[in-house]
Amino acid sequence: MNNILECRNLTKTFGTLKALDNINLDIPRGKIIGLLGPNASGKTTFLKICNGLLTPSSGEITIGGYKPGIETKKIVSYLPEKTYLNDWMKVSDIISFFRDFYEDFNTDKAYDMLGKLGIRTNDRLKTMSKGTKEKVQLILVMSRESQLYLLDEPIGGVDPASRDYILDTILRNYNENATIIISTHIISDIEKILDEVIFIKQGNIVLNKTVDEIREENQKSVDSLFREVFRC
Amino acid sequence: MLAKLLKYEFKATSRTFIPLYIVLLVFAVINRIITPEKILISSNSFIIKDILAVVGITLYIGLILAVVVVTLIIMIQRFYKNLLGNEGYLMFTLPVQSWKLIASKVITSLTWSVLSFFITITSLVIVIGPKNIVSGIRDMLAFIQKSMGGAGFVILPIYGLLAVVSSILTVFTAIALGQLFSRHRVIASFGMYCAIYAVYQLLMLLYMLLVGNNIAPTFLKGTPSIWDLNLFSLLFILFECVRISINFVITNKILKNKLNLE
Numbered sequence: 001m002n003n004i005l006e007c008r009n010l011t012k013t014f015g016t017l018k019a020l021d022n023i024n025l026d027i028p029r030g031k032i033i034g035l036l037g038p039n040a041s042g043k044t045t046f047l048k049i050c051n052g053l054l055t056p057s058s059g060e061i062t063i064g065g066y067k068p069g070i071e072t073k074k075i076v077s078y079l080p081e082k083t084y085l086n087d088w089m090k091v092s093d094i095i096s097f098f099r100d101f102y103e104d105f106n107t108d109k110a111y112d113m114l115g116k117l118g119i120r121t122n123d124r125l126k127t128m129s130k131g132t133k134e135k136v137q138l139i140l141v142m143s144r145e146s147q148l149y150l151l152d153e154p155i156g157g158v159d160p161a162s163r164d165y166i167l168d169t170i171l172r173n174y175n176e177n178a179t180i181i182i183s184t185h186i187i188s189d190i191e192k193i194l195d196e197v198i199f200i201k202q203g204n205i206v207l208n209k210t211v212d213e214i215r216e217e218n219q220k221s222v223d224s225l226f227r228e229v230f231r232c
Numbered sequence: 233m234l235a236k237l238l239k240y241e242f243k244a245t246s247r248t249f250i251p252l253y254i255v256l257l258v259f260a261v262i263n264r265i266i267t268p269e270k271i272l273i274s275s276n277s278f279i280i281k282d283i284l285a286v287v288g289i290t291l292y293i294g295l296i297l298a299v300v301v302v303t304l305i306i307m308i309q310r311f312y313k314n315l316l317g318n319e320g321y322l323m324f325t326l327p328v329q330s331w332k333l334i335a336s337k338v339i340t341s342l343t344w345s346v347l348s349f350f351i352t353i354t355s356l357v358i359v360i361g362p363k364n365i366v367s368g369i370r371d372m373l374a375f376i377q378k379s380m381g382g383a384g385f386v387i388l389p390i391y392g393l394l395a396v397v398s399s400i401l402t403v404f405t406a407i408a409l410g411q412l413f414s415r416h417r418v419i420a421s422f423g424m425y426c427a428i429y430a431v432y433q434l435l436m437l438l439y440m441l442l443v444g445n446n447i448a449p450t451f452l453k454g455t456p457s458i459w460d461l462n463l464f465s466l467l468f469i470l471f472e473c474v475r476i477s478i479n480f481v482i483t484n485k486i487l488k489n490k491l492n493l494e
Contacts, residue, residue, distance in 0.1 A: 014414060015414055048493065051324070051325050052324060052325075052491065053320070053321060053324055053325070053491060053492075053493045054491070054492050054493065055489065055490055055491060055492060070327045070328070070329060071327075073325055073326065073327040073328075074327040076325070078321075078325050080321040082318045082321055083318060084318050084319050084320075084321035084322040085319075085322070086244065086314075086319060086322075088244065088247060093243075097240060100236045100239075100240075101233070101236065101326045101327065101328070102326075102327070
């Protein structure tokens with residue numbers, strides 16, 4: 001089985017609003033994929049459905065052959081756009097939490113990255129700034145040796161200096177068979193690491209190509225194509 | 233995995249309960265030492281002592297209330313915030329079955345409810361002195377022995393625990409049902425609680441009449457036999473078991489198949 005993620009006619013409605021409209025996707029293993037779209041285009045909804053946090057209104061999604069559930073949660077590492085950390089925990093507590101629940105969690109890797117970013121493991125999460133919490137969360141997520149990483153706006157709240165380190169971290173910490181889906185609207189920073197891009201607009205996929213194809217066919221960077229496709 | 237969930241659930245909740253219990257017991261000891269009620273009776277002009285005594289009693293009663301309120305609030309908060317708020321993004325992406333998440337919340341809430349009860353009793357023993365309490369308990373035990381026989385000492389605690397579990401689960405079910413609404417989820421949960429509560433009260437009444445009229449006929453006449461009282465209690469244990477199962481199944485179905493985190 002070559003695809004890590006497949007969805008067929010996936011639809012999600014909130015009241016009368018169609019957040020995802022009949023989406024069909026095949027996402028192969030071993031790729032870094034940009035899920036790109038303006039605000040409220042359905043990126044977060046899609047990632048939440050992948051993680052079983054939202055129930056699709058209709059259609060089907062499978063990850064590694066399973067519908068979202070225990071089997072997929074074992075192999076998917078998810079960075080939500082929200083801070084989900086328990087405020088009362090210390091960094092070292094949340095690391096043992098991850099170690100306890102995820103078999104693929106690599107503790108040494110996590111401590112190593114925390115050290116490099118100068119985050120003290122005895123600090124309580126409550127005392128940390130939003131940006132630091134985001135870094136901790138990303139480190140936790142990237143310290144798992146998963147088959148699929150779903151990163152929702154991983155660099156949104158982080159300063160540009162840390163951004164490079166984080167992108168570098170992402171690149172260094174996944175194995176070749178794993179796939180990473182990065183959702184973002186800050187494209188220029190991320191373009192250089194992407195293999196493929198998916199443009200999503202009002203719940204519809206409007207483009208699904210490799211970065212090389214875009215450069216050859218359109219003679220443009222992903223960033224300028226994005227600006228063209230999503231011109232207001 | 234359930235054991236691991238419980239470990240973190242107790243870690244998260246004991247931070248609040250343990251200090252609260254310690255404060256309550258310490259205050260009980262202080263009240264015992266300054267014996268405010270004696271000061272009030274014997275004092276003629278020691279206004280400061282009077283004030284101290286009143287403050288001591290008031291704080292102590294306030295603390296008992298605090299224990300009750302905190303037990304309730306933590307129960308609701310651990311379910312609502314930890315599972316259905318932002319922390320739910322973590323809890324529901326763990327490779328754990330949803331029923332284990334619910335079970336971990338029920339078991340911790342039950343434990344703290346029982347502990348809160350016994351700590352409050354202990355503090356009363358400290359304040360009032362063991363004599364009155366012990367004789368009160370002795371009277372109660374004698375009454376149970378007389379009306380239900382030895383079986384009462386097994387049946388009543390089991391019934392008590394099951395009643396607590398079913399109350400906890402009713403709250404969880406209401407919160408879970410509230411999540412099915414796309415807006416005003418807190419109000420919806422509250423409304424659901426009232427609805428569920430009303431339905432169960434009605435069912436309980438019907439059940440009581442059914443059992444009273446057909447199975448344990450002396451019960452409703454006011455002079456129940458030992459046998460009828462035990463039978464009646466057992467049938468109510470059955471009622472609570474059914475109620476717990478229904479609540480659990482509904483809550484689990486919603487969290488498993490209908491989850492829609494905001």
